Amino acid sequence: MVLCDTGTGIPNELMDDMFKPFMQATNAHQFAQVGTGLGLALVKSFTEMTVGQVGIESTFGEVTAVRITLPIF
DSSP: OEEEEOSOOOOGGGGGGTTSTTOOOOOTTOSOOOSOSOHHHHHHHHHHHTTOEEEEEEETTTEEEEEEEOOOO
């Protein structure tokens, strides 16, 4: 499953931190953050509990894609 958005993307220097709890990427185009920053941390935790994998790709200023791979039992 791949989930994509059409937001402002994530700067390269923040990519390694995006799965940390309460982490939110911000930039000059965003005036207010909505949410707690727990979404990706929870996705990673739940995915890894099922022996799955999660990855993230982003082009700053364009799009972010999160790929979730789950095993078939």
